[in-house]
Structure formats: structure tokens, C-alpha cells
Amino acid sequence: MLKEIIKSLLPFFMLAALYIVLAMFVTNSYYQLIMTLVIIWAVFGLSWNMLSGYTGLISFGHASFFGLGAFATVLAQVNWGISPWIMLFVSGLIGAASGLLIGMPTFRLRGHYFALSMLAYPIALLYIFQWLGYPELSIPRVLDNPAAYMQFSDGRVYTVIAMILLFVVVVISRIVEKTRFGMALVAIKQNESAAEAAGINTLAWKLKAIALSGAIAGMAGSLYSVVILVITPGSVFGMLTSAQALTVSMFGGAGTLWGPIIGAVFLIPIAETLHAELGNILPGIQGVVYGAAIILLITLAPEGIYWKIRDWLKKPSDEKDAPQENADITIVPESLEYTKRPMPTGDIVLSVKNMSKSFGGLKAVQDVSFDVTRGMILGIIGPNGAGKTTLFNLLNGFQTPSGGEVLVDGVNMVNQKPHVMCRAGIGRTFQIMRPFKRMTIHNNVKVGAYVTAKTEAEAEEIAADALQQVGLSSISEKLAGGLSTKDLRLMELARALAGKPHILLLDETLAGLGSSESKEVVAVIRKLSEGGVTVVIIEHTMQAMVALVDRFLVLDHGEVITEGPPEIVTRDPRVIEAYLGKKWVTDAKN
Amino acid sequence: MTETQILIESILQLLVTGVLVGALYGLMCVGLAMIFGIMRVINFAQGDFMMIGMYVTYYIFGTLGFNSIFGSLLGPYLAVIAAAPFLFAFGWLIHKFLIGRVTGVASSGLDGEGHYAQLILTLGIALILTNGMMILVGADLVSVRTPLSSEAWTLAPVAEGPILIFFNKARVFAALFSGVVIIGLWFMIQKTWMGKSLRAAADNAEAAIYMGIDVAKAHRFAFAVGTAITAMAGGLLATNLPFTPFVGLEYVIIMYAGVVLGGIGSIIGAFWGGMIIGLIQQLSTLVLPTQLQNATIFLCFLLIVILRPQGLFGRNVERT
DSSP: OHHHHHHHTHHHHHHHHHHHHHHHTOOOHHHHHHHHHHHHHHHHHHHHIIIIIHHOOOOSOTHHHHHHHHHHHHHHHHHHOOOHHHHHHHHHHHHHHHHHHHHHHHTTOOHHHHHHHHHHHHHHHHHHHHHTTOSOEEOOOOOSSGGGGTOOSSHHHHHHHHHHHHHHHHHHHHHHHHSHHHHHHHHHHHOHHHHHHTTOOHHHHHHHHHHHHHHHHHHHHHHHHHHHOEEOHHHHHSHHHHHHHHHHHHHHOTTSTHHHHHHHHHHHHHHHHHHHHHTTTSTTHHHHHHHHHHHHHHHHOTTOHHHHHHHHHHHHHHHHTSSOOOTTOOOOOOOOSOOOOOOOOOOEEEEEEEEEEEETTEEEEEEEEEEEETTOEEEEEOSTTSSHHHHHHHHTTSSOOSEEEEEETTEEOTTOOHHHHHHTTEEEOOSSOOOOTTSBHHHHHHHHHTTTOSSHHHHHHHHHHHHHHHTOGGGTTSBGGGOOHHHHHHHHHHHHHHTOOSEEEEESTTTTOOHHHHHHHHHHHHHHHHTTOEEEEEESOOHHHHTTOSEEEEEETTEEEEEEOHHHHTTOHHHHHHHHOHHHHHHHHO | OOHHHHHHHHHHHHHHHHHHHHHHHHHHHHHHIIIIIHHOOOOTTHHHHHHHHHHHHHHHHTTTSHHHHHHHHHHHHHHHHHHHHHHHHHHHHHIIIIIHHHSGGGGTTSGGGGHHHHHHHHHHHHHHHHHHHHHHHOSOOBOOOOGGGGOEEEEOSSTTOSOOEEEEHHHHHHHHHHHHHHHHHHHHHHHSHHHHHHHHHHHOHHHHHHTTOOHHHHHHHHHHHHHHHHHHHHHHHHTTSOBOGGGHHHHHHHHHHHHHHHOTTOHHHHHHHHHHHHHHHHHGGGTSOGGGHHHHHHHHHHHHHHHOTTTTTOOOOOOO
């Protein structure tokens, strides 16, 4: 594992060494400063990338951590004579702590709201620090043993210190990328609900990410204050600071450790040089250049340089293996005619008691009760709007019921979060498919495997096994983005299977499939059932289901109308009425 | 005057100022709601659109001679009206050449439905506007000078009592002005074809397309109107607040706080949201130092989005 990480970072090590060698030849102190700043902003960009790049939750507030690190470092030396060597690490702790503090309330939000709220923190801090009376702070010069206070007359030393920090941060980023940490974050980015349902405790991972991100940003801010000597609330908490983290990362490409590095190497020297050459005549030129760079980028390569180049390099090789029909699906559905099998008579694994849910005045689910015995396939049918999906959402914790109980193996699990339900052995697929589009099929499934897998190797194995069961092994390295509906359904099934569920909740797994495709999926489900998994499947069409299920539960307007084996339920006039209206009941009788 | 009287006086005074300032904030928020509520685009540059509106008003008033033609009483308000078409055109162009590329139909293939791209793009526009304006006009404080800003009506709520409340004339006119604009906008949205298309496009853009509504055009119109309205609020604000090119950022937060408070998608809700923000800002000075006035707003904003992200009038439905 570690070997692999080091190997994958070889290009970085070589470029870093080259950079340091180049830096040694720079004698002009201003250029030395720029060379150091490039690295510091790259570190800051990586910190932003750790949270926003991987999870997709855009932060406009990374200046909070950066500024706290910078102010802590300067204030500690001014007031108590504490060396920046110590404060560099203390700033990391401060950054991590403030990350947790900010994350805990703010992670309740998603998308737009998250981005906006993050903006409020540094601006509030800016006002607070101004009010505290710190318009400008500078690091006191130390004459006696300056090195103990990270003060060097030779600017190249700072470049080396910054590079060591970057080195550490890059290695950490790569470890995150390669392990379940990164997988969880990317899964959150691609689809938070699906990640929850796949057993990922999204809040816990997001908090870890923001703590790590805050720590890195705090250290970057600390080093920045030492290098730049004078800080103001505006210069470290200001909008431009947050924007810089985001700009270098987005410019280079978010979601990869190369992005912030590429962005910093391109943008910082341009902006700094312009600032130095034209700053007197055109005081805002730095901001204009950043703004223009961002706009140009969004119009030409909306996802950043790294991804643009990668897509461009990858394209030819992708096309080669694209049109390959799933050769290994050998499960030919034997007979899809109505084959009656003996009703499983095991113990009750899932029991729903008096479940209700209302939205305002609308009673989506009313007093629904049913039992599921081990190994059975229960079909829940009902017309659109009957409350089927809501019932599933109540069962696996996406919504909290207004009343009722969910007993899993006899334990009441009502009101538990989705990832807890997943751990308890309830897997789920979605009506609206939720693939992690940018991941391969294999990795999509692997995300689901982390629920039970202790190690990476075990997760790999479980994923491969789950893919085998649904018959997707041959195309497991394809990206999920380009799959057909049937393959996506099967992949979601595999992802749910990877969590080693006892009970599978399948939400309209057959929707949108042609009849032959539908038969294939039915065959897979039946095979799973024979393997011992209990299945509850929602569908609003009955045809394919009749051959599959042991029992039907029919919902209409949120209530159970009837329950029983297929041959009886399909002849029930109430069911015909719910589906087709009253007229057909009389027609059916005649 | 007793201490109680002083306290009552300052509370009443802050309430009055809060309502007057709040009416102006409400107008800004309505401008943003046209963009954020209808298009669901976070526009970071909205504060800078306001800033541009302030400078355009300033130059129409001073350099174009509205001051000498119409005098310093009527001049500022005519300058605000004259600035609106400029900003409408400005917003229209920004949408046509920049925003339109990452919103609506164009955004469907992008990461996170284009939200990334929209946030970053408007951030870029904001940076260019702020810093570009600084290059053009410098960072000195300027204001649209009207004698009204230093004049006030006084009111003694208790007859013969010592309590006196001041109504700053510039603020009163600004508040009345925003009231008129909002009523006009409300009629436009409720009664005209364009207004109905806007509401349809806001409710469900895809369905609106199938109903034969040109959503892209409706969005562009909304964006331009939103820009013009916020800019008018800026012009009015300029009559009682000296400003620099950096004025935009803190108002962005005020505007979003108001819009979110009012409930996304509700134009009139945004006005009341802005009004509440104005009151909070003023009343916070009772217990907190003035420098922390804006920090209070940010705190309120955080509380609102965290506790009730659907706003006071909104509904939150998530589909799985």
C-alpha cells in the first residue's frame, strides 16, 4: 500500500526536488519570496481540496482557518514569545478544532446553502478581529538566535520549509485518495443519499475531512505570517484569501492533489509579478487577473486543467473497450412462466408495525403493518403515489415516521440513520438511480463493501464477489456514467449486496427495462433469494412480479388494501379498482 | 430625561431607522430574489452589481449634470431612475455572454448541475468588478450628496414629552422609492405575460419549456431586472452612505440573508426578509458595539440557514 503510494507520487518527488534545486540559484529576495508563496498557496489549495475537492461541498470560508493560524502565530510570539516552530503545529490544532466547530452546524446544509454559510465565517471573524483592535500586526524581529524563531536572513530556507510542509500534505492527500476515507468523500460528492444508504456515515467522514482540511489551512496560514511578516485581518480573513484557495484548486482541477499544485504554479507568479510591476499604477490588478483567469477557465475547461488534459489523454483508450456486450451473463432465465415455489416459513426478520407518515395534511403512509419471513420475496405494489417509496424511506431511515415501529430481527430500529440501518443488514436501491458517475463500476460497488470490510483487500474481494453475483464482472472497470439502465440497476444491486445485507429493499428495480432486460434482472434477484437474501421489492407493474414474488402487499393512498399470494391478490377486485378504476372491476367480472 | 425615557427613545429610534434601512435592504433582496429565486444561481457578483449601480448613479448625478439640472433634492432620485436602464443592459449582457453558459440547459452535463461553475464564474465576475472599479476610480470614499441626508423630520410620540424621534429625509425618500419599485414589480410579475413566464420558469423550468415558454429568455430578463433593481437600491443607498469599490461584499451577505429568510422563490418574502435584517442590524446596537453590527447579521444568517433553511415562508421537500 505505502509502496504503491510512493510510486504514484514519484513524479511529484522529482518535480519538488527540481523546484528546490532551482530555488537554490535564486538570489533576488523578492523572487525567493514568490517561490515560497507558490508553495504556501499550493498547500492552502490542497487544504481546500481536501474538503471541497473531494466532497464537492464548496467552501468559501477557508480564510477562517488560514487567518486563525496566522493570527495565532503572530499573537503568540508578540504576547508570550512563543516560537513559530511551535505555533506551526498549534495552528494546525487550532485549524482542526475550528474546522470541527464550523463543520458540526454547517454540515446540516448542502449545495448552495453550505457555500454561502461558509462565506459568513471569515467575514464575521474579520469584523471581530478588527473590533478586538488588531488593524495590523507584525512579527517582532529576534536578534538573539533568530533561527529558533524561524527567522532567516536567507529567503531560500523558507522555500525549503514550505516544501517540506507541501511534501507532507501531498502524501497525506494521496493516502486519503487511496483509502476508504477518500472513497467515502468521493461517494458523498457524487451522491450523498446513496452514500448513506451504502452504509457510509457521511457526517463523520465530512467532519474528519474538515478537521484535516482546517489543520492544513491553519499551518499554511501560520507559515504565511512568518514569511510575509505583516498581517491584517483583511489580508488573512478577506474574501481574496478564500478565493485564492478555491481559484488555484479549481484552475488546476478540483478533486485531485495535482490540481492545487498546478494552479499555484501557474497563477501565483503571474499575479505576484503583476502586483509588483503594476501594483502602484493599477492597485487592483491582482484581483482582476484572478477574476479573468477564473472566467476564462470556466468557459474553456470548467473542471480545471488537470481533468481537461486527462480526458484528452484518456479518450482514445476508452473507446477501444467500450462496445463489449456483457459476455459473461450466463444466467439464462429458465422459465419465466409462473413457477410456484413453496412459501418460505422461516422466522420473521423484518416486521413493520403501524407505520404512518404525513406531510402536512397529506397522509403518505397510514398505519401500515406487515411481516417479512426469512428468505421470502415480498412484492409491494400499488399505483403511482400510493406511498411505496415513502414506505422504503421510512424503513431505511431517510425519513422519520410520524408513528410506528420497524423491527429488524426483533429489535426496534425506527428513527435510525440510513448508514446505521445499512450496518444492521438492510440494503437498498433507488427508484431514481444513484450511481457515482465518475467512479468505475468496481469502485461504485467497493464503496458499499466498506460497511463490513476491515481492509482494502477485503473490500476488493467483496466487491468482485458482488459483481460476479449480478453478472457485471466483465465490465467492472468501465465508468458508471456511461452505463445502460439495466447495467445501472444491476450495479446498484451489487452495491447493495456488497454491504452483505440480510434484507434487500429494491425500489422499482424493473422500471424502464424492456421485457428481456427485465427477465434478466428478475433472474438475478431470484438467484439472490435462493442464496438466502430476503427481498422486498417495490413495483407498480404486476406482470414481471407475478413470476417473482412469494407474496404481494398492495398499497393505495398510503394504506394496505390487501396482502397475500400472487394468484389471489391479482384477482382481488379492490386491487383491480386501485389500478384501473371502478369500471374495470365490473368488466373483469363479466 | 430619565434613563427609561432614554432607553425608550433609543429603541423607538432604532425601530424607525431599522424599518427605513430595512426597506432599502428589502429592495436589494428583491433584486437578488429575481436571480437566486428564479434561476437558482448563487450570484456572488450581486453586491458588485449594487456597487456599479452606486457609481453609475454617482456619475449621472455629478458628471452628467443631474445635480445642476434638477438640483440636489430631486437630482439623486432621477439619477437612480436613469441608472436603471444601464444596469438592466449590463445584467442582460453579463447573462448573455457569461452566466447563460453555465445555467439552464447549458448546465446539464456539468458537475453538480453546474453549481460549481456558477459559483466560480460569479466569483470571478465579482473580483473583476471590485478590483477593476478600484483601478478606474480609486479607493476613495464618495457619496451622492444631497442635503436631505443631513435633514430630518422630528416626531414627539408622547405629547409634551421629552422623547424625540428623527426621520432622516434621505432615508424616508429611499424607503418610499423602494416601496414604489416593489409594487411596480409585483404588478409586472402577477399581471404580465413575462411575469407569468418567470413564475412558471421558477417553479419548474423543464415543464415551462414544454409549455412553450422560452426559459432562457425569461431567465435573461429576470437576471437583467434583478441587476437593475439591486442597482437602484444601491443608488438610493448612495444618498446616505459613502462608499468605495469594496462596498459590495458585505451587502452580498445581507442580501442572501434576507432572501433565505424570506424563503427562496418568494419575491415578496425577500422584501420582508430584507426588512427583518435591517431591524436586526439596527437593534443589535442596543447590546453590541457598532463595529459588530455586521457580525451580528452574519450570525443571524448562519442561524437562519442552519435552523430553517427553507425560510419563513418556504417549504423544503427532498426526494429520494
